[in-house]
Amino acid sequence: MLSYQHIYHAGNLADVQKHALLCHVLDYMTQKDKPLTYIETHAGRGLYDLSSHEAEKTGEAAGGISVLERKLRPSHPYRKRLAEVRARHGASAYPGSPLLAVLSLRPTDQIHLSELHPQEHHGLYLSMADFPVHLYQRDGLQQALALTPPTPRRGVMLIDPSYEIKDDYVTIPKLFAAVGRKWNVGVLMLWYPILTSGAHLEMLATMEENHPDHLRHEVRFPPVREGHRMIGSGMFIVNPPWGTAEAAAEITDLFKKL
Numbered sequence: 001m002l003s004y005q006h007i008y009h010a011g012n013l014a015d016v017q018k019h020a021l022l023c024h025v026l027d028y029m030t031q032k033d034k035p036l037t038y039i040e041t042h043a044g045r046g047l048y049d050l051s052s053h054e055a056e057k058t059g060e061a062a063g064g065i066s067v068l069e070r071k072l073r074p075s076h077p078y079r080k081r082l083a084e085v086r087a088r089h090g091a092s093a094y095p096g097s098p099l100l101a102v103l104s105l106r107p108t109d110q111i112h113l114s115e116l117h118p119q120e121h122h123g124l125y126l127s128m129a130d131f132p133v134h135l136y137q138r139d140g141l142q143q144a145l146a147l148t149p150p151t152p153r154r155g156v157m158l159i160d161p162s163y164e165i166k167d168d169y170v171t172i173p174k175l176f177a178a179v180g181r182k183w184n185v186g187v188l189m190l191w192y193p194i195l196t197s198g199a200h201l202e203m204l205a206t207m208e209e210n211h212p213d214h215l216r217h218e219v220r221f222p223p224v225r226e227g228h229r230m231i232g233s234g235m236f237i238v239n240p241p242w243g244t245a246e247a248a249a250e251i252t253d254l255f256k257k258l
């Protein structure tokens with residue numbers, strides 16, 4: 001039974017790191033006039049209202065994107081996408097990764113989004129209504145395995161689990177490696193939390209062994225609430241495109257301005 005709802009966390013510091021890197025990668029990949037495939041395994045609902053009582057209850061966006069957006073350079077693709085989303089959906093709108101992706105991609109690109117939670121899936125269906133995407137309500141990594149290698153072969157996969165099940169730290173690297181074997185040219189991006197318990201460390205050690213060509217980027221921040229176990233956010237990127245290390249360094253500098 002899934003209970004995680006991203007509305008409580010949308011626009012937090014982890015989203016800023018993940019979404020800024022995702023926008024950079026998609027911006028870079030779409031500079032070439034060749035179509036690509038975008039696969040997302042844990043899509044969420046795609047569009048969030050930061051004035052909702054859920055978002056205001058945690059105040060995570062207020063300590064996240066609300067603080068860092070104006071410190072991002074105006075030409076950053078993430079900042080441009082945020083402005084586009086507000087122009088379409090209002091001042092308190094915040095895009096989830098599927099919306100950032102569809103706004104970054106072109107009609108020739110193929111987009112596949114999985115979301116298991118019925119309510120979140122319905123929200124995703126509504127937020128994607130104007131876009132030609134393929135939606136699935138099934139386990140995202142199993143769906144990714146079924147879709148890979150995709151056509152076109154060039155492309156990006158974002159894996160952004162909620163890590164609600166303890167076994168996720170064991171099963172995710174296995175499925176990630178299986179996708180990597182089937183799609184060895186794909187840019188595979190996995191988000192993970194940095195936890196006081198160190199529960200993420202063994203997963204990362206396995207991932208580093210399985211995927212020699214990777215970039216690992218981490219930012220640290222104070223816990224959002226006393227006793228909260230997340231003290232940072234990480235992205236593990238296999239086959240990082242040219243310029244990703246520089247884009248990641250820019251995000252590191254951004255977090256120094258917190």
Ligand code: SAM
Nearest residue numbers: 042043044096097115116117120139140160162
């Ligand atoms: N990627 C989104 C973004 O950045 O806007 C946020 C995704 S949220 C962290 C994780 C989502 O995964 C939740 O909406 C949850 O319902 C969904 N989920 C959990 N387990 C799943 C699974 N096995 N397959 C697909 N979706 C799943």
